[in-house]
Amino acid sequence: MAPHYFDPDPAAPSRAATVTLVLPDLHLRLDTDRGVFSPDRVDLGTRILLETVPPPPDRGTLLDLGCGYGPIALTMARRAPHAAVVGVDTNRRALDLARRNAAANGVANASFHAAPAAGNPPQPGSPLAGPFAALWSNPxxxxxxxALHALLAIWLSRLEEGAHAHLVVHKHLGADSLHRWLEETGRPTERVASRAGYRILRTTHHA
Structure with a gap:
């Protein structure tokens, strides 16, 4: 079976690299490696998300679902210095990189955690238990x-009442069908931006 960036332990031999993320309000230098998502450059969808979303809440706990080596979580943390940002991923190599990138960029309010196994919810008091004041994700x-629907159902349910999730998905990878699924499952959703084939979807949590 071919390796995937969502494998817990990537089989690809390590080949360290560095990418930069330059946004109007911040500049991050990020270590990457083979076997993680978009190791050669910050993914265009991620960049469009970060250039589009409004500032995150500056209090509470914020979630980056599928954090990879950390560009979304670290941007959230820089933009909301009084919030606690939690990055979640299955890929242990990516999580190690994200922790190193947080330290190297002086970001102290972000932590990175392995996603719990299916059917094994986080314990009360765990950073993964929520409730989350916002969720940003390139899922x-x-x-x-x-599997994606099951994953999103779990994490979206941990948002605070009225909190927003912003998701970036390419139209050729199912953005519009995901939009429909969110609506059909009782999650009010709107497309707030569309660029280069990517849709930015905002869904609001209501218990």
Whole structure:
């Protein structure tokens, strides 16, 4: 079976690299490696998300679902210095990189955690238990529609009442069908931006 960026332990031999993320309000230098998502450059969808979303809440706990080596989580943390940012991923190599990138860029309010196994919810008081004041994600579309829906259902349910999730998905990878699924499952959703084929979807949590 071919390796995937969502494998817990990537089989690809290490080949360290560095990328930069330059936004109007911040500049991050990020270590990357083979076996993680978009190791050669910050993914365009991620960049469009970060250039589009409004500032995150400056209090509470914020979530980056599928954090990879950390560009979204570290941007959230820089933009909301009084919030606690939690990055979640299955890929241990990516999590190690994200922790190193937080330290190297002087970001103290972000932490990175392995996603719990299915059917094994986090303990009360865990940083992964929520509730989350916001969720930003370039979600792992390639895990398949059924797995993606199950993943999103779990984490979206941990948002605070009225909190927003912003998701970036390319139209050719199912953005519009994901929009429909969110609406059909009782999650009011709107497309707030569209650029280079990417849709930015904002969904609001209501218990």
């Amino acid at each position: 792992p579309i390639r895990i398949g529609k059924q």
